[in-house]
Amino acid sequence: MARGSCGKVGTVFLIIINTIFFLMGLGLLIAGVLAEHIKPLLDSILVGSFEAGSLVKNLSTLIIVIGAFILLIAGLGLFGTCCQNKRMLVMYAVLVLILLVMKIAVIILWFTTKNTVENEVKDKMIISLKDNYKEDILANSNSISNAWNYMFMALDCCGVNPVVSTANDFDSTSWCLVLGSCKGATSHIPRTCCLNVDENTYTKAPIGCYYVMNPGTYNTKGCYDALKEKLLSQSPSIIGVMVTAIVIEVLAVIFAFLVCCQVGDKSAKISDVAKT
Numbered sequence: 010m011a012r013g014s015c016g017k018v019g020t021v022f023l024i025i026i027n028t029i030f031f032l033m034g035l036g037l038l039i040a041g042v043l044a045e046h047i048k049p050l051l052d053s054i055l056v057g058s059f060e061a062g063s064l065v066k067n068l069s070t071l072i073i074v075i076g077a078f079i080l081l082i083a084g085l086g087l088f089g090t091c092c093q094n095k096r097m098l099v100m101y102a103v104l105v106l107i108l109l110v111m112k113i114a115v116i117i118l119w120f121t122t123k124n125t126v127e128n129e130v131k132d133k134m135i136i137s138l139k140d141n142y143k144e145d146i147l148a149n150s151n152s153i154s155n156a157w158n159y160m161f162m163a164l165d166c167c168g169v170n171p172v173v174s175t176a177n178d179f180d181s182t183s184w185c186l187v188l189g190s191c192k193g194a195t196s197h198i199p200r201t202c203c204l205n206v207d208e209n210t211y212t213k214a215p216i217g218c219y220y221v222m223n224p225g226t227y228n229t230k231g232c233y234d235a236l237k238e239k240l241l242s243q244s245p246s247i248i249g250v251m252v253t254a255i256v257i258e259v260l261a262v263i264f265a266f267l268v269c270c271q272v273g274d275k276s277a278k279i280s281d282v283a284k285t
Contacts, residue, residue, distance in 0.1 A: 020090055022264050026257060027086035030079055082108065086261070095269050102265040109258045112251070131233045134169045135178065142182040144189050145199030145219075147208055158201040162211065166235035167202035167228045175222060178231075196220055202227050 082104045089097030141153035149155055161167055168178035175197040184199075185191035196219045200211045203218035204226055218226035 018264070020264075020268055023086055023090040023261060023268065026261055027083040027090070030083035031087065035080065078108075086265070089265070090268060093268070098265045098269045102262045102269075105258050105262050105265070109255060109262070112255060112258075116251070127237070131169065134233055138169055138178055139181045142179065142184050144184060145191075145196065145201055145211075147201075147211075158199060158211075159208070160232055161199060161201040161228065162207055164232060164235040164239065165204075165228045166230045166232040167198055168231055169233050170231040171234065172198060172202070172227070172229050172231070190219075197222055198227055204228060 082101060085097050085101040085104065088094065089101050137153065138157060141151055142157050143149045143151050143154040145158060147155050147158055170178055172178075177198065179185050179191060179198060182191075183189070190196040198219050200206065200214040200219045203211065203214035206214050215226065217223040
C-alpha cells in the first residue's frame with residue numbers, strides 16, 4: 010500500500026516536473042533558432058578581428074542541442090509516466106542520471122580549475138587594456154577603448170589591477186606611450202576613473218583626481234576585482250538553483266523507479282489472474 014501511494018505521488022511529481030522540463034526545452038530551442046536569425050547582423054560587428062556573429066552561432070548551436078536533449082528527457086518522462094511504460098521510465102531515469110553526473114562533473118571541474126581560469130581571465134584583461142586602450146573619452150574609433158571607459162564608470166573601478174600610485178596598468182597603453190593626455194603628461198589615470206562621474210560629467214572631472222591623484226577622488230579598485238565581486242555576489246543564487254535542480258533530478262530518478270516498480274506489480278497481478 011505504501012509503495013502504491015508513493016507510486017501515485019511519483020506519477021504526479023513526474024508529470025508536473027517533466028511538463029516544466031518540456032516547456033524549458035522548447036523555449037531553449039526557440040531561443041537558439043532566433044539567435045541564428047540575427048547572426049548576419051552581428052557578423053558586421055567586429056571586436057578587434059573577432060566577429061560577434063561567430064560567438065552567437067556557437068552559443069545558438071549549444072542552446073539548440075541542450076534544448077533538444079531536455080525535450081527528449083521530458084518526452085520520455087511524460088510518455089513513460091502517462092502510459093505506464095516501464096522501458097521508457099528506465100531510459101528516462103538513466104538520462105536524468107547522466108545529466109546529474111554531468112552537472113556534478115562541471116561543478117568539480119570548476120572548483121579544481123577555478124584559480125587557473127581566474128588567472129587567465131586577469132591576464133587577458135591586462136592584454137586587452139594594453140592593446141586597445143587609446144583615450145579617456147567615449148568617442149574613440151576603437152570601440153574596446155570606449156568599453157573600458159564605460160566599465161570604469163559602471164563598476165567604479167580603474168585599470169585591471171588596483172591603482173595605488175601614478176605607476177599603474179595604463180603606463181603600458183598607447184594612451185601613455187603614443188598619444189592622449191597621459192602621453193602629454195597631463196593625466197596619470199583616465200577621467201572616467203574619477204569618483205561620481207558618468208558619461209555626461211566625466212569630462213568635467215577635477216584635475217586633483219586624474220592628474221594630482223588626491224586620495225579619495227578616484228576609484229582605486231581594479232576592474233578584475235570589481236568584476237569578480239560582481240559575479241560572486243550572484244553566486245548564492247546560482248548555487249541555490251544548482252542545488253535545487255540536483256535535488257529535483259535525484260527525486261525524479263527515485264520516483265521513476267518507484268513508478269516502474271508499481272507498473273511491475275500491476276503486470277504481475279494481471280498475469281496471476283490470467284493463470285487462474
